[in-house]
Amino acid sequence: MMKVGGYVEVMSKSYDIAVIPGDGTGPEVVTEGIKVLKSVSGRCDFNLKFTYYDVGGEHYIKTGETLSDETIKSIIKQDAIYLGAIGHPDIKPGILEKGILLKLRFELDQYINFRPVKLYEGVDTPLKDKGPEEIDFVVVRENTEGLYTGAGGCLKRGTVDEVAVQESINTRKGVERCVRYAFEHCKRRNKKKKVTLCGKTNVLTFAFDLWERVFYEVAREYPDIETDYAHVDATCMWMVKNPEWFDVIVTDNMFGDIITDLGAMIQGGMGIAAGANINPEGVSMFEPIGGSAPKYTGMQTINPIAAISAAQIMIETLGESRAASMIETAVIKVLREDIKDVSAGKMGYSTSEVGDLVVAHIEKND
Ligand code: IPM
Numbered sequence: 001m002m003k004v005g006g007y008v009e010v011m012s013k014s015y016d017i018a019v020i021p022g023d024g025t026g027p028e029v030v031t032e033g034i035k036v037l038k039s040v041s042g043r044c045d046f047n048l049k050f051t052y053y054d055v056g057g058e059h060y061i062k063t064g065e066t067l068s069d070e071t072i073k074s075i076i077k078q079d080a081i082y083l084g085a086i087g088h089p090d091i092k093p094g095i096l097e098k099g100i101l102l103k104l105r106f107e108l109d110q111y112i113n114f115r116p117v118k119l120y121e122g123v124d125t126p127l128k129d130k131g132p133e134e135i136d137f138v139v140v141r142e143n144t145e146g147l148y149t150g151a152g153g154c155l156k157r158g159t160v161d162e163v164a165v166q167e168s169i170n171t172r173k174g175v176e177r178c179v180r181y182a183f184e185h186c187k188r189r190n191k192k193k194k195v196t197l198c199g200k201t202n203v204l205t206f207a208f209d210l211w212e213r214v215f216y217e218v219a220r221e222y223p224d225i226e227t228d229y230a231h232v233d234a235t236c237m238w239m240v241k242n243p244e245w246f247d248v249i250v251t252d253n254m255f256g257d258i259i260t261d262l263g264a265m266i267q268g269g270m271g272i273a274a275g276a277n278i279n280p281e282g283v284s285m286f287e288p289i290g291g292s293a294p295k296y297t298g299m300q301t302i303n304p305i306a307a308i309s310a311a312q313i314m315i316e317t318l319g320e321s322r323a324a325s326m327i328e329t330a331v332i333k334v335l336r337e338d339i340k341d342v343s344a345g346k347m348g349y350s351t352s353e354v355g356d357l358v359v360a361h362i363e364k365n366d
């Protein structure tokens, strides 16, 4: 609030958003997300200031730089990051992933990877006899530890005596904050009120012993929430056979990576799936999880709904719930009434027309 000439004027809120359109179809879908964000921010009386960052495969090829300290220092001052996609067919796997995506997650301590798996009406799922009633849960994946830290090494590489070790790091603090986030989210979500720990206690007897102890310890603080446990292999089975059993799944980094791709498929595919890398005390990053899809670049055939839903999670996380639910209501309408097939090239609309449809529904509902 600011005092102007004796009056107290309520300033509308303003958020600084770092935009990384990135590679492939990233820029196309980000454009649509921003179109939708502008429409709701105008209606809900908050401002968004977008600062674009040239980061990704193209930038790496031109400059040899993945993510400079300077860029990180600048991004860290923003309120959130909106990311399109990182990935380039001509760059060796690992360089951009480690140098950009994982670096941002680690440096900004985005310790939660948050992935809603929700089947909207009118969207096809490959699961027979399952519909929106049965497919509605979230995966809370630990996002800074486990097999992703790069701990390990190799010896005598390229020889017959070669040894490769890649270690899973699980800290008490890292596990606890992730598990606690899952229970808190379950409480907020207020649906089935059940948190399932997905692990592998029968084989990974050090790592998941820690996870299991922490899980049941934290659960004691949430007597209204039911607890459940499933091994990761069984989790995959139940996600296909009985997805209605799940409400919130909490798991480590690697298992979370794997089961969320399965989740994306049962909710209708990569064109729909959105995710967030969250630091509840810091700067979070929001993205469609489908990747850069290079073969569709510039064709305006890719589905922007995943990016639009990522924008929705972003403003929800920033505290703009009304604007977020305006986006979701419009997305639901577009999926139910307009788009017949959510896959790239089969939507019956171009990428930018789908963005326009979402905006049109927002305007109609307002
Ligand atoms: C994801 C992606 C990343 C991961 C890759 C691109 C490093 O698959 O966000 O799930 O493995 O976490």
Ligand code: MN
Pocket: 257, 258, 261
């Ligand atoms: Mn993944």
